[in-house]
Amino acid sequence: MTNDVVSKLATVIPPSRISTDPSLLDELSWDALSEGRIHPGHYPELHAPVCAVRPRSTDEVRRIVQFANAEKIALVPFGGGSGLMGGAMSIRPGVAVDLRDLNQILDIDTEGSSARVQAGVVLESLDTKLNGVGFILGHDPWTVPVATIGGAISTNSVGYRAGIYGSMGEQVMGLEAVLPNGEILRTRPVSKRSAGIDLNALLIGGEGCFGIITEATIRIFPRPQARVFCGFLFASFEQGFAAIQKMLHARVRPALLDFGDDEDKHDPGAILYLVFEGNTEIIAAESNLAVAICSGDGGRPLGREEPEQFWLDRREIARRFMHNRRQRRERGPRRRR
Ligand SMILES: Cc1cc2nc3c(=O)[nH]c(=O)nc-3n(C[C@H](O)[C@H](O)[C@H](O)COP(=O)(O)OP(=O)(O)OC[C@H]3O[C@@H](n4cnc5c(N)ncnc54)[C@H](O)[C@@H]3O)c2cc1C
Structure with a gap:
């Protein structure tokens, strides 16, 4: 099947845009869906794509789609492969459309x-x-x-x-x-x-x-003029949630609101991080109101450092994800069930 598809595709788009490199196909067969999120009774049957194509223009994408229709073969668009829901996974033999060369x-x-x-x-x-x-x-x-x-x-x-x-x-x-x-x-x-x-x-x-x-x-x-960081520790999730609702009812609009338990940081309790950004005077007023509401509802202020660290680290997980993917590519194609 592979040779047939590849040779026909090569009449539609330049052959240099088609790849059958097994480690690339392995990379393109799976996104950031972790195995733990898959229902054990509904584990998808995975297939490496027959081949990958890397179009450089809308017209090339159009020709690939027309080809797939004529050949009745599935196409799976692939961007960064960081989606969490398995949407970029290949569950039948098909063609992975790697869109990373459409990068202008x-x-x-x-x-x-x-x-x-x-x-x-x-x-x-x-x-x-x-x-x-x-x-x-x-x-x-x-x-x-x-x-x-x-x-x-x-x-x-x-x-x-x-x-x-x-x-x-x-x-x-x-x-x-x-x-x-x-x-x-x-x-x-x-x-x-x-x-x-x-x-x-x-x-x-x-x-x-x-x-x-x-x-x-x-x-x-x-670009925002200024940024304000606030953090609070609440005795319970319910207490913090009530404070958040009061803030939202008062039309306080943090750019970032991260709330939940983290036993490694504070146990017991629920942690709320808020980041305000925009016009200096407006965010000063909003953050003052947020502090008044959260403190009034039993939130213990955590200072600026902890929420700021959360902000600075917020993309670290992506770099780890990319590192793991590189390592996996070096190890070779993954085990399939
Ligand atoms: C708060 C939060 C919520 C999130 N919610 C979700 C969520 O609900 N679902 C989820 O999957 N991820 C979710 N993510 C992850 C995030 O959406 C992905 O990291 C990212 O947006 C996907 O981009 P990607 O280029 O890596 O896409 P990929 O993982 O490559 O693709 C994602 C999906 O889009 C399709 N696709 C990719 N490019 C195109 C294109 N050009 N045209 C048409 N289809 C295309 C793929 O086939 C796949 O179905 C969330 C992240 C955060 C922080």
């Missing part, structure tokens, strides 16, 4: 607060570029160093700062995608829609089922 930042419009990028652009590289012009990417999951724009949109990823910038999906203004029938969909990049059906919604959170995103225009945000 096409336009940054600071006046219109938007950026137009290809789907394989890694979040961190876009954020770095935006920082150079006084802007930031509002989407900030732990996977910033590895996840791609297309993958983040397809998982409608939330990210740490969604409290003020919204989920990845909420930051999408317009999309270009190749639909399953090989047609190209282009939605107009506008900041607000008042009429008609929002076709972006077909692809946001779609995990690649309704098309392959090739390009996106997303919102960007001015």
Whole structure:
């Protein structure tokens, strides 16, 4: 099957974009779904992809989709492979569409607060570029160093700062995608829609089922003037949760709100970390109100250092994930059930 598929694909896209390297195919057959998350009674049957393709343009993606339709072969889009739900896993012999060569930042419009990028652009590289012009990417999951724009949109990823910038999906203004029938969909990049059906919604959170995103225009945000860190230890989860509800009812909007138990740090108790960012005066007012509410509800202030360390470490897990994946690649293909 492999030779047949590869030789036919080579008539559709340049052969240099097709790979059958076993360790690459192994890497592309699995995302960040941990084995512990899989129901033991529903363990998926895994297959390495027959081959991988690395398109460089929307037109190449279109030709790959048309080929797959004609040959009745499954395609699995693959971005950074950091999705947590197994959406990029290969569960039947198919072709992995590795989108990491669609990596061009096409336009940054600071006046219109938007950026137009290809789907394989890694979040961190876009954020770095935006920082150079006084802007930031509002989407900030732990996977910033590895996840791609297309993958983040397809998982409608939330990210740490969604409290003020919204989920990845909420930051999408317009999309270009190749639909399953090989047609190209282009939605107009506008900041607000008042009429008609929002076709972006077909692809946001779609995990690649309704098309392959090739390009996106997303919102960007001015770099925050200042950042304030607060932390509280509550005697119980319920006590902390009640304080959070009061804050939200008072329209206090932290950029980051992380709450839960962590026995390694404080036992007993529930820990709340808050980060406010934006205009200096506004965040001073909001954080003062948050301190008053949390202290009034029995929260013991933890000082600035602990929440700041949490902030600084928030992407460490992605670097460990990438390191483990590199090691796995060196060890060779994984065991299949
Ligand atoms: C708070 C939080 C919540 C999160 N919630 C989720 C969640 O609900 N689900 C989840 O899977 N991950 C979740 N994540 C992880 C995060 O969404 C992923 O790390 C990241 O967004 C996926 O990007 P990726 O490029 O690695 O995508 P990949 O892992 O490569 O792909 C993810 C999915 O999107 C598809 N895909 C990839 N690129 C494209 C494209 N260009 N066009 C069409 N489809 C494509 C893949 O087939 C797969 O189904 C969450 C992370 C955080 C911090």
